[in-house]
Structures are given as structure tokens and as C-alpha cells.
Amino acid sequence: MALDEAGAYVVLEDDPNTLAELALGEAAPQVVLVALEAAIEDSLARFDSVLHDPAVAVIFDEAELAARREGWEAKRWARHLAAKLNGHADVLPPGGETDHTRPEPGLPTTPAQIHADAAIEPHLEEAQSLAFELPRGGLELVQEETGSDQSFDPESWKPAAVPQHDRALNDGFGEDFSAEVPVPSGPPPLPVDAGNAAIKSSGLSLELESMHSSAAGPVVRGAVLLFAGIGGPDAVRKLLADLPPDLSRPVLLQLRLDGGRYDNLVKQMGRVSALPVLLAKAGESAAAAHVYVLPNDVAVNVEDGVVSFGEGALQPENLIASLPPADSAVLLLSGSDPALVDAAVALAAKGALLAGQSPQGCYDPAASKALAAQGGLVASPGELATHLASRWPD
Template sequence: MALLARPGQARERLRQALEAAGARIVLEEDPCALDPAALQAAAPQAVLVALEPAVEDALEKLDPVLQAPGVLAIFDEADLAARREGWEAQRWIRHLAAKLNGHDDVLPPGHEADLVLDVRPPPLLRDEPVVDAAPFAPHLAEAALHAGRLPSDTLPGRRQDEGLPPPSEWSLVDPVEASGGPRSVAPPPLPDFSHLELVPVEEPGASVAGAVLVIAGIGGPDALRKLLAEMTPGFRRPVLVQLRLDGGRYDNLVKQMARVSVLPVAMAMPGDAVAAGTVYVLPDGVGLEMRGGVLRFADVDAAHEPLAVLPPAESAVVVLSGALPARMDAALALAMRGGLALGQALEGCYDANAVKLLAAGGGELGTPAELATRLAERWG
């Protein structure tokens, strides 16, 4: 292992975690002062990087080594590493050991248990609206109570038996001037539209038929980097990334992915239309909606779950390490309606609980490079 972190509490905690996970540290250095040749000469099998704004620029020059074949790159937020202790620290060490040793056993000693999979297909989604079956009798009774007080169609204070013609016999007459003759009113001139012409209006995102939704969590940044690095440059589907970060530093995630992605990377903002050929990072609180036939980002609520909003036949879901297992029913439902459901291969997957559920329901698994190839075959 190589440990790249600035001196401080985060570096101390990460060194302790590596030692507890059974790793042998061949290089420990501040990435801001490290020469790429020195990192390459150490020949690490894996590199653990503590991310913080001060090291962003330094990582760019180290990227060729971090992306080299046979090198496993693991990223952790420095501020989280400095605060992680107790049960949370032990849990992170178990996940780290599982990733380094290529297995998925992350349970504490004495709690080993097989994952129970429910392989029943999820229920089909209903397209028709749900009708409220509340009784109408109370509303009818209230209408009858107020019917007597409704206004009639006669003039106020007059009855039809006082000589006023019934309303159905009223008619409109031309206005009469004081001279007694009808008044002639000239129509206003029509505006001249001869110099105007119609032009097509194309709003950004209007041509987007669907999208690729990437779901990930702990261990997901590594797989996401490899997936985006292998995407086809001409890929036209937008890629929406929902990756849970404990510290919520999604701006850092955008910068990290922009360095390796062949597609432009941007932060999703509520109200913006989704554009083709762009990778969007969705922070907490941002979902998706279809408005006027255009996919837009929106403030999240139950109605803005992307898996329920995306057009199934034109969309795909990619499940990476750390995704929430609770979302797999919706992912498989999208696949049953014509969508594409892909998952990270179990080998090298840091937290594979959701991936296993996806595979049990018929989802395809593969390495990040293989997943990128599969997407290109579908929408290259």
C-alpha cells in the first residue's frame, strides 16, 4: 500500500486502519510534495488517498500512476477520516480489508451470516392513476343544504310577474345615438405581421429521450472513475450519478470525476434541463422530473425518484459498490419495462449487497470497463 495524505490526524487514522487491515505500507507521503516517479518506483498494489481541497491539483500529476493497470486506487475524505472512531472506524477497517483482499465479508467476528435473497420479481408499476374511493354522500347532502340560497336568474328585487320579460327572451340591440339612428363603429385596424417569421425554439434537454442512472455509495468512487474513463466520447445519453457521501462534498466529486471522464461533468441544479452527453452529479436533495416532455432536475421528494421518472425503454440503471439495497426493486422494475439494469462485478466490489440483489433479479454484471462497453452497444 501507498498512503497519500497530508500530515495530521487524518493521516494517523488512515495509517492505523491500514495496519489493522493487514496492509504493508511501502510509501507514506504528502501528495503535494510527491513526485510521480517516486510513487511509481514504490510499485504499490493499492494507493489510499486522503482527499481535501489542498491536494486536488497535486492529484492531477499523479493520475497516470493511479490509473495504471494493476493499481487499486481508494479515496477517502480527509475530514471524515480524522473524525472516524469507535464502531464506525472498525466498520471502515472491515470494508477496507475486504476490498484489499478481494472478498465481501464485512461482518464482525461471530456475526457471519449468509445474505438472504428474495428472488421474487418486483410488482409491475401501474401507469393508471389511483382513484380515491371516498364516499360522495356527504358532499351531495351539503349541496342540497345550500341549494335554496343560490341566486336566481332574475334581476335583484324584481319578480317575473311584475312585467319583466323572462331572461330567455332578452336580446342584444345596437346602441342608439341621441339622434335616434344606429351608431356606426369602425373596426380597429389589424396589426401588420408581414415582417414576422416563425423560428423553431429548441430548449436544452428537449431532445433527451432517457438517461443512465448510476447508483453507488461506499467504495463507489473507484468504480465510477473507471466507468467514466471508459465511456465512449460520442455517447449521447446523459449520465446521472447518485453517490452517497457522508461529508456531502459533491463539489469535490465533480472535480475528481472531471479529471478522468471523457464526457463533461457538472453539478445537477434544480430547474435545469438535462442535456445529452453530460455527466451530472446529483447532490442530496436533488431529484428528477418530467415537465412538458423535458427531463429537469428538481427539489427531491417521493415523486422525483429518478427510477420512477425516467422513460424505461430509453434508460439504464448502473449499480455500483455501496448502493442501497432498498432501491433494487425499483431498478428491476425499470428493467422489466424495457430498461437496462447493469451491476458491478462482485470481484473487487467493496459493498456488494445491492449488486447481489440486482443479479438475483436478472441484472447483468461486469467490470466498470465492461459496463461502459455494454452502454455503448445500446446507445453508442
């Protein structure tokens, strides 16, 4: 139904496990919509000739998420799908397309007028169905004589009793610290950052050995940042397919996904990339000639130009600012957050490579247009890969 609403003409609909290898190419599609699930992942490799064709746009969706969409979520996904198929960024619901850049004489249209024909009953029914699932807490439920444990009497409610501690207090603490603490003799131990160094003992001398290394190889200064969102998977796929296997910098990819299924994204990008594609994990360091997909719950730390992953939330603007400019690059692909443009431009002013995806063929070019307005470079994903390879030829 979403494809029909978007005005698409479906030339083929089939199961990749049973579809003949040449059938997809013979259908000559302009866009391929893939509903990802574990059962079809191995079969997708048979259709690489079509899925890797620059003239064919590929849209990946999660089959599990698609099956659960209904109501508002289904309408929202249909609008985003229509934007991808038709090459525009208009994903607002009806009434949100009013152009306020050219005001007309008279009073502006009120929200009530915009939604005059909108029915409120479906929203009320949805709210009623969800009301009993909302979290409750903060008050103790008082049981009435009827035996019901879901009633509340505000007159008889009292806060829960504060637990009492039998231990005596001494100067505000629960233990007596008046006893003298023994002082160790000799010099204090040498402080060591357990995450960054190990101690080797040789006679009476101590030697610090750097632990900034990875099983994938030695780490290097700087990194390539790839940002993307709506329409981004296809652009990222084309860019990674053209990167050389010996790129001398790690590639960090942040692609905003509604379902957060980054493990599937790693598998799909690994099929086309000459560089190994990994999921960034806390406690590891980024190595050259590797692609790291960044989940939202993994922090990226930069110390002396070396990139490592830790516990915490991903903060893209801080990450951009912390990279060594001469050794780094920032690429803004389709669907990138326009709020990152200023931080990226500031890094480029210090010597970093900065470029965006060309608005032509870009589903969501807001960041690219903002970059171009400041004089930044925009190009196709394949051309961006060429720029990266020439930036660090060895």
C-alpha cells in the same frame, strides 16, 4: 492504525505535493489511499498513470473527516476500509458475524451473551459528555430566588400566553371581505408554465417557445442512471473513463458519501471523464453527453422523458420508474442499494438497459448478486461502458 488492523503492508506514505512523479509507480502499490484536501488536488494529476491503472484500486477519503473521526466512527471506518482492502462486504462489528442461516440445536445465543465481554463504561462516558449538548425546549425555565436561570419548578410553570389580535374577526378571518371584489373584464390570461415556456408576441398571435434547453446543449429523452456506494468511486472512475465523449444521453450519478462532499467528487471524476462532470442544481435540465452528480437534497423530475432538477429530496425508486424505458439505462455498481433492484428490473422489463458490476473485484456486491439472481447482466466497469456506447451508437 486502521491500515495495520486491516493487515495492509504500507509501501509508500508521502505528500503528493512533494512526492516525485515516478515514485508512486516504482512502489508498485495494489491499493492507493488518497486523503483528499484542496491543497493536493492539483498535484494528483501527476500520478494519473497509476491512479488510472485498472490493476490498482483507488480509495478516496476526506482528510477533514479523517481528522475528526474518533471512537465509534473511527472503528466503523476501519471496518469499511478493511472490507475494501480485502474485497469483502463484512463491515459488522464483533458479534455481528454470527451465521443464522444454519441454526444449531438448542437455544439461540442471546444479545447479552454476544456482548458479555463488552465494556459499557466508554459509552456511559460519551453519553455524559454529550448530555448538555442535547436540544431542549417546550417548557419555560422559571428563575428561582437564587438567580439561576437553569432550574425548573413544575408547580409554578405556566404555558406562554397566546398573543391576542386586535383585528376583528369576520366569518373566521381577520379582515372584512364583505366588500365586493371587482371582476376584470375580458378573457382570462393564458396560463403559462414559467419554467417550461416563454411567450412571444407577434401582432395578435401568441407563440409558445419551449424552454427545455440548457447552456450545455439541447436536452434529450431518457438518461443513464449510475448507482454506487462503498467501493463505488473506483468503479465509477473506471466506467466514466471509458465512456465516449459524444454519448447521446445524460448520465446521472448517485454515489452515497458519508461526508456529503459532492463538490470534491465532481472534481475527481472530472479528471478522468471525457464527458463534463457537473453538480446537479435545482432549476437546470440534464443535457446529453454530460455527467450530473446527484446530491440528496436535489429532486430529479421527468416530464415527457425530459430530465430536470428541482427543489426537494432525491427519490431513486421513483426516478427509475419515471424514466422512458427505451431511452434509458440503469447500472448498479459496488455499494448500490439492493432495494433498487426490483424497480430497475421492472424498468428493464419494458425495454431499458439494466446491468450490474461483476461481483469479482466488487467491494459490496449485494445489489449485483440480487440482480444476477434474477437473470440480470453483470460485467466489469469497462464492459459496462462498452454496453452503453453500443446502446446508443449515435
